[in-house]
Amino acid sequence: MGEQSVGTAGAGWWRSAVVYQVYPRSFADLNGDGVGDLAGVTSRLAHVAGLGADAVWLTPFQRSPQVDHGYDVSDYRDVDPLFGTLADFESLVARAHRLGLRVIVDLVPNHCSSEHPAFRAALTAGPGSPERERFLFRPGRGAGGELPPNNWPSVFGGPAWTRVTDPDGSPGEWYLHLYAPEQPDWNWRHPATAELMDDALRFWLDRGADGVRIDVAHGLFKAEGLPDHEDPASIEPMRLRGNPLACDRDEVHDVYRRWRRICEEYSPERVLVGEVNLVPERAERYVRPDELHQAFAFAFLAAPWEARAWCEAATGLLEAARRTGSPVTWVVENHDVVRTPTRYGGGPRGAARARAALLAVLGMPGSAYVYQGQELGLPEVDVPVGARQDPAWLRSGVTRDGARVPLPWTRDPGGAHGFSSSSAQPWLPVPTEGWGELSVQAQAGDPASSLELCRAALALRRRLHAEGRIGPDDPTTASVQGEGLLVAERPGLRLVVNLGEHPEPLAEGEVLLASGPLVPAGHLPPDTAAWLSAR
Numbered sequence: 001m002g003e004q005s006v007g008t009a010g011a012g013w014w015r016s017a018v019v020y021q022v023y024p025r026s027f028a029d030l031n032g033d034g035v036g037d038l039a040g041v042t043s044r045l046a047h048v049a050g051l052g053a054d055a056v057w058l059t060p061f062q063r064s065p066q067v068d069h070g071y072d073v074s075d076y077r078d079v080d081p082l083f084g085t086l087a088d089f090e091s092l093v094a095r096a097h098r099l100g101l102r103v104i105v106d107l108v109p110n111h112c113s114s115e116h117p118a119f120r121a122a123l124t125a126g127p128g129s130p131e132r133e134r135f136l137f138r139p140g141r142g143a144g145g146e147l148p149p150n151n152w153p154s155v156f157g158g159p160a161w162t163r164v165t166d167p168d169g170s171p172g173e174w175y176l177h178l179y180a181p182e183q184p185d186w187n188w189r190h191p192a193t194a195e196l197m198d199d200a201l202r203f204w205l206d207r208g209a210d211g212v213r214i215d216v217a218h219g220l221f222k223a224e225g226l227p228d229h230e231d232p233a234s235i236e237p238m239r240l241r242g243n244p245l246a247c248d249r250d251e252v253h254d255v256y257r258r259w260r261r262i263c264e265e266y267s268p269e270r271v272l273v274g275e276v277n278l279v280p281e282r283a284e285r286y287v288r289p290d291e292l293h294q295a296f297a298f299a300f301l302a303a304p305w306e307a308r309a310w311c312e313a314a315t316g317l318l319e320a321a322r323r324t325g326s327p328v329t330w331v332v333e334n335h336d337v338v339r340t341p342t343r344y345g346g347g348p349r350g351a352a353r354a355r356a357a358l359l360a361v362l363g364m365p366g367s368a369y370v371y372q373g374q375e376l377g378l379p380e381v382d383v384p385v386g387a388r389q390d391p392a393w394l395r396s397g398v399t400r401d402g403a404r405v406p407l408p409w410t411r412d413p414g415g416a417h418g419f420s421s422s423s424a425q426p427w428l429p430v431p432t433e434g435w436g437e438l439s440v441q442a443q444a445g446d447p448a449s450s451l452e453l454c455r456a457a458l459a460l461r462r463r464l465h466a467e468g469r470i471g472p473d474d475p476t477t478a479s480v481q482g483e484g485l486l487v488a489e490r491p492g493l494r495l496v497v498n499l500g501e502h503p504e505p506l507a508e509g510e511v512l513l514a515s516g517p518l519v520p521a522g523h524l525p526p527d528t529a530a531w532l533s534a535r
């Protein structure tokens with residue numbers, strides 16, 4: 001594709017943007033150490049531009065001991081040497097902008113790394129010190145303080161508290177960490193936290209980032225007094241929202257109002273997208289006109305392969321978008337969940353459903369996020385137990401590693417199928433069978449491939465937007481027809497997805513694109529989606 005530029009035009013670009021999520025560790029390893037890096041991302045950005053995406057979101061590459069693969073930040077204003085340098089980030093942004101791609105950076109405000117200088121200082125300074133005030137240190141319960149200060153579980157399993165050893169060697173206070181012990185939660189009621197995070201936000205916006213994805217955006221503030229949860233056993237692992245005392249507090253909205261104002265100081269437009277993993281009625285409160293631009297809509301991601309579940313999810317999200325004025329931000333895959341071909345049952349049916357799900361999210365009005373490898377139809381990899389790296393695996397037996405395996409670029413297995421410039425072992429092993437056949441090289445040019453389906457969908461979507469036939473605010477209704485057909489009608493496009501067991505007749509309307517063969521003729525077979533011109 002020809003080079004173009006991201007200019008000052010295009011206010012509101014995010015409303016209909018397709019954002020490609022890059023997990024830098026696993027995208028491309030240019031320095032050959034087995035871990036992907038920023039220079040590797042830059043070297044492969046043409047793939048993303050060629051797909052037809054509008055932007056990339058990079059998961060954290062800031063300085064970090066990598067306990068949670070970057071979601072444990074020890075310096076919010078620098079690039080971890082594992083990924084390169086600030087100059088590499090600036091080159092990445094420059095290249096992306098030349099290719100017409102915006103760049104979204106991850107910001108992790110709820111917690112930092114236990115190696116962050118402020119946390120190290122808090123440990124050294126001891127109980128009662130101003131340094132400890134910046135985190136959530138509390139004395140333990142029980143006669144000798146041997147019990148955690150409250151009964152909250154960590155999202156990754158085990159208690160959300162760890163006891164420290166005081167400078168004199170005696171057992172000391174406990175500190176709160178909603179995730180791993182190496183991720184202490186900031187005290188957001190301390191003014192220095194807001195100052196530090198405002199500064200981090202500006203730091204990346206000043207370096208050309210077009211937006212920021214906010215990690216655990218519904219976190220940050222906890223209930224005053226950190227009271228016990230009435231039924232901690234009811235809190236599902238890996239779901240912070242099960243503990244309303246630890247998230248979704250009203251104070252958090254003041255932060256996003258301030259960040260929105262900060263974004264508005266910049267031109268071209270800068271965007272905030274929140275990881276707001278709450279039920280839709282609560283999540284929509286984050287996308288008010290003076291707060292976040294977008295919040296991931298996780299309802300499709302959570303829905304089973306069942307037409308009624310999808311219809312209910314779509315209807316709720318579309319209604320919320322009408323109320324907030326922020327179009328839905330659709331997502332079915334990211335680095336935290338099982339990849340769609342596996343989640344939808346595996347094998348050929350799972351693969352077909354993943355393709356249909358991709359057309360579904362791209363055919364809905366609004367913005368969509370596509371996770372690296374989703375365009376290749378990569379399945380979840382069963383990473384050998386001894387090679388698993390996810391901190392959640394060690395604490396709770398849930399592993400997200402299978403969605404984070406390095407991307408296959410070439411048929412040839414060398415350099416883990418083109419991921420790495422050397423023969424170094426990649427940080428997660430790639431499968432020994434079948435990985436090359438899923439590579440970009442193997443799929444490019446094959447009209448039946450997932451890659452070409454994704455390219456075709458993005459090109460058509462772009463054209464329909466350019467011609468004014470579809471838009472992010474299209475009034476859209478979702479319904480279930482027949483036994484398992486999801487139909488989403490918007491003025492310029494009809495999306496149909498067969499989540500049932502039998503072929504469904506296609507009503508009139510020209511088929512613009514389908515995720516698989518339409519057999520028998522005039523029908524949409526199970527596990528298939530199509531875009532039709534509106535009636």
Ligand code: NOJ
Pocket residue numbers: 068071108179215216275335336
């Ligand atoms: C959500 C991120 O997507 C996930 O990867 C991370 O482990 C948690 N937040 C904690 O930062």
